[in-house]
Amino acid sequence: xxxxxxxPVMMKTGNFPSDVVEHAKLILAHCGGGNCGAYSQSVGxxxxxxxxxxxxxxxxxxxxxxxxxxxxxxSESIRNVLKLFIRHDxxxxxxxMVPIPQYPLYSAxxxxxGLGQVGYFLEEETNWSLAEEELERSYQNSLKxxxxxxxxxxxPGNPTGQVLxxxxxxxxxxxxxxxxxxxxxxxxxxDNVYAPGSKFYSFKKVINEMGAPYNQMELASFHSVSKGFxxxxxxxxxxxxxxxxxxxxxxxxxxxxxxxxxxxxxxQVIMDALVNPPKPGExxxxxxxxxxxxxxQSLKERATLVKEAYGSIEGISCxxxxxxxxxxxxxxxxxxxxxxxxxxxxxxxxFYAMQLLEATGVCVVPGSGFGQKKGTxxxxxxxxxxxxxxxxxxTRFKDFHAKFMKEYS
Amino acid sequence: xxxxxxxPVMMKTGNFPSDVVEHAKLILAHCGGGNCGAYSQSVGxxxxxxxxxxxxxxxxxxxxxxxxxxxxxxSESIRNVLKLFIRHDxxxxxxxMVPIPQYPLYSAxxxxxGLGQVGYFLEEETNWSLAEEELERSYQNSLKxxxxxxxxxxxPGNPTGQVLxxxxxxxxxxxxxxxxxxxxxxxxxxDNVYAPGSKFYSFKKVINEMGAPYNQMELASFHSVSKGFxxxxxxxxxxxxxxxxxxxxxxxxxxxxxxxxxxxxxxQVIMDALVNPPKPGExxxxxxxxxxxxxxQSLKERATLVKEAYGSIEGISCxxxxxxxxxxxxxxxxxxxxxxxxxxxxxxxxFYAMQLLEATGVCVVPGSGFGQKKGTxxxxxxxxxxxxxxxxxxTRFKDFHAKFMKEYS
Numbered sequence: 001x002x003x004x005x006x007x008p009v010m011m012k013t014g015n016f017p018s019d020v021v022e023h024a025k026l027i028l029a030h031c032g033g034g035n036c037g038a039y040s041q042s043v044g045x046x047x048x049x050x051x052x053x054x055x056x057x058x059x060x061x062x063x064x065x066x067x068x069x070x071x072x073x074x075s076e077s078i079r080n081v082l083k084l085f086i087r088h089d090x091x092x093x094x095x096x097m098v099p100i101p102q103y104p105l106y107s108a109x110x111x112x113x114g115l116g117q118v119g120y121f122l123e124e125e126t127n128w129s130l131a132e133e134e135l136e137r138s139y140q141n142s143l144k145x146x147x148x149x150x151x152x153x154x155x156p157g158n159p160t161g162q163v164l165x166x167x168x169x170x171x172x173x174x175x176x177x178x179x180x181x182x183x184x185x186x187x188x189x190x191d192n193v194y195a196p197g198s199k200f201y202s203f204k205k206v207i208n209e210m211g212a213p214y215n216q217m218e219l220a221s222f223h224s225v226s227k228g229f230x231x232x233x234x235x236x237x238x239x240x241x242x243x244x245x246x247x248x249x250x251x252x253x254x255x256x257x258x259x260x261x262x263x264x265x266x267x268q269v270i271m272d273a274l275v276n277p278p279k280p281g282e283x284x285x286x287x288x289x290x291x292x293x294x295x296x297q298s299l300k301e302r303a304t305l306v307k308e309a310y311g312s313i314e315g316i317s318c319x320x321x322x323x324x325x326x327x328x329x330x331x332x333x334x335x336x337x338x339x340x341x342x343x344x345x346x347x348x349x350x351f352y353a354m355q356l357l358e359a360t361g362v363c364v365v366p367g368s369g370f371g372q373k374k375g376t377x378x379x380x381x382x383x384x385x386x387x388x389x390x391x392x393x394x395t396r397f398k399d400f401h402a403k404f405m406k407e408y409s
Numbered sequence: 410x411x412x413x414x415x416x417p418v419m420m421k422t423g424n425f426p427s428d429v430v431e432h433a434k435l436i437l438a439h440c441g442g443g444n445c446g447a448y449s450q451s452v453g454x455x456x457x458x459x460x461x462x463x464x465x466x467x468x469x470x471x472x473x474x475x476x477x478x479x480x481x482x483x484s485e486s487i488r489n490v491l492k493l494f495i496r497h498d499x500x501x502x503x504x505x506m507v508p509i510p511q512y513p514l515y516s517a518x519x520x521x522x523g524l525g526q527v528g529y530f531l532e533e534e535t536n537w538s539l540a541e542e543e544l545e546r547s548y549q550n551s552l553k554x555x556x557x558x559x560x561x562x563x564x565p566g567n568p569t570g571q572v573l574x575x576x577x578x579x580x581x582x583x584x585x586x587x588x589x590x591x592x593x594x595x596x597x598x599x600d601n602v603y604a605p606g607s608k609f610y611s612f613k614k615v616i617n618e619m620g621a622p623y624n625q626m627e628l629a630s631f632h633s634v635s636k637g638f639x640x641x642x643x644x645x646x647x648x649x650x651x652x653x654x655x656x657x658x659x660x661x662x663x664x665x666x667x668x669x670x671x672x673x674x675x676x677q678v679i680m681d682a683l684v685n686p687p688k689p690g691e692x693x694x695x696x697x698x699x700x701x702x703x704x705x706q707s708l709k710e711r712a713t714l715v716k717e718a719y720g721s722i723e724g725i726s727c728x729x730x731x732x733x734x735x736x737x738x739x740x741x742x743x744x745x746x747x748x749x750x751x752x753x754x755x756x757x758x759x760f761y762a763m764q765l766l767e768a769t770g771v772c773v774v775p776g777s778g779f780g781q782k783k784g785t786x787x788x789x790x791x792x793x794x795x796x797x798x799x800x801x802x803x804t805r806f807k808d809f810h811a812k813f814m815k816e817y818s
Contacts (some may be wrong), residue, residue, distance in 0.1 A: 002413055002415050002416070003415055003416040003419060006411050006412055006415055006675075007411070007412040010412060010419070010423065014419065014423070020418060031642070031643070034645075036643050036644065037640065037641045037642065037644060038642060038643045039642050039643055040643065072481055072645070072669075072673060073670060074524065074668060075668075075670055076669065079668070079669070083521075088497055088523060104668070105668055108665075108667075108668035110670055110698060112492075112665065112668065128816070232446045232449050233447060233670070234440070234441070234444075234445050234446050234447045234448055234449065234671070234673070234674035234676065235446060235448065235673060235674065236481070236581045236671075236672070236673040237621060256517075256518075256521065259484075259513070259514060259517035259518055259521065260481075260485065260488070261484055261642070262643070262645075263481070263645070264481060264643070264644060264645040264673040264675070264676055265643035266644065266673070266675050267673055353757065363629075381571065409756070
């Protein structure tokens, strides 16, 4: 699809499946000048936004394409929505509740925009679920310093790999409603759900199923081509659906993003490929379903492999990787290793990760980069390497870990 | 090149010139996983940054590729550089000097980032040149309200179409040096120079030729694939070179942009096509030089056509379109037209543009959107329509204008 849109001459001469050619022609007919080289509207090409809206209707509820904005990856949309809460005229900074651990986009953007980061801890003991008491504690505690306005939920979780249950999502929605919090649902890993019994529920769906007054809450939902079975992160495609947003605010939102002109047309096209894939009976359907299934099945196997491998190592515990692309195992570091790290002014998990890297070439990210409960130590690792490489890596990891524990015990 | 990078299978089977295939292979060898689907470094793909640095050396001075950052169009880089000046801890806002008229990216971003817009007027009488006295007046006047730190120059000009002379650039550099201003040189129209006697000089080149102390000034230079002979604005490719920037500030700059991950790889690839085109003797050179020459020649003809056409209409004056893609003619509106506009709460040039649109279907942008001296009225028009369409448009325009003047005189 990308090739056909980028190169209409080749679309005619190349041997592309007819449904792909038709799809490309439809998109090009809605691009300025009939090609991908012109600016689109700042919110994105209209036909692509309509296809996104059709995709979102899988939730069983209406979706107006006017509420859909395309962007260069979901991260651009996330940053655009966070910007809506910038205020410099109040004594207290607007507070944004984010999970701990969380990936650095939120902490970096919150800091950049002069907002206040309000961390709530995920419960490692219950596979990184969200406990209402912890949300309440975090919120109440934040009010001393911040005017807390936003609740960010990442589902499936990055770096923690959990998939929220429907019950858990209801609890979160009720909590947000009680405190008039704007909900940001980061759902970029929605296609990456592996664990038996786990299922992805969008916040939009649950809010609507709960009925009034919850279905009148303001909600921003994000999705991306960078994850899932595509993983086309270098092409920069993403969207946000703004649901129940105040019309006056929405006008300002659109005005604000117009200063950036538009997101890349080819990134928008890849988003169309994600939300509007080949249908059964179409020439390219078989290949699509085959590739999609193979990628997701392989990720599922690796999710199991990672959990089992880390779980079998003494001194390491690892939750089930229910979804997303990561594991966030906990390391029980010996006191001598902690002391050694502190003596050279390093976080203990950073020290561990650097030793691992130097001894084995295996690179993991220290948990301190994502946040963790005090006195606990973690690292983030990914399930993305191919199975054979992963097995080799795990062997090297086990050897290193045994030696490390022996040295510092 | 884009097709080959986006679709390596097609690169092998398609009938592409060998130099294009080699170029694509070189880029892919420097992309993560050997394809365009992975993130690059936040600053951009290294080999592309090296090609940009080679391109910049046309100025006759060194360029370190480490100083080059790729972005989604030049506008993203312009916004990133402006962000460096955000401060909320001082009583006075940091001031940014921008030309009046100027296109809305600057005014919108300055407002969004809580900076202060300091307008300096371009001299319409001397073909939109920059007068030192006006820069000085604007700067001194701004200090009451702002802590003015930055001078933006757009050369060739948008919407005014002027190309600064080398002398004029020297004057501007001396002025910026005197007041310790950070220079932002928006040079995205550098390939669009049409007028006999006009030539593009980059600020980087002039600063270096002037020698010490000017060659130690901090300077940000911007370029884009959206203009020139390519006009591939929908693909989002741009760069900034940060010259003489404080190393500590540069570290923070790179940290800040890393929250956005990276700009689209395919936009970066198009930038490579711009800065690293086919060389004489290579298979695709002839086609490239032919297309490039034809586009630029045609734009040059239309630049002349527009100036002559508007200049021949009574009540309209139009400067020479020395460069860029726009004309910004002045309309001498009759007092009755001005009164009529005010009576319905419209800017007079907005009223004129709306009347024109409704009567003829011709769309121009009112000058009030770009800023203009009080009591003068302009509109921005572009030289982009094909010659035949332009001639038809000019006929309709003349008819309308004559009727309008008659009605309101």
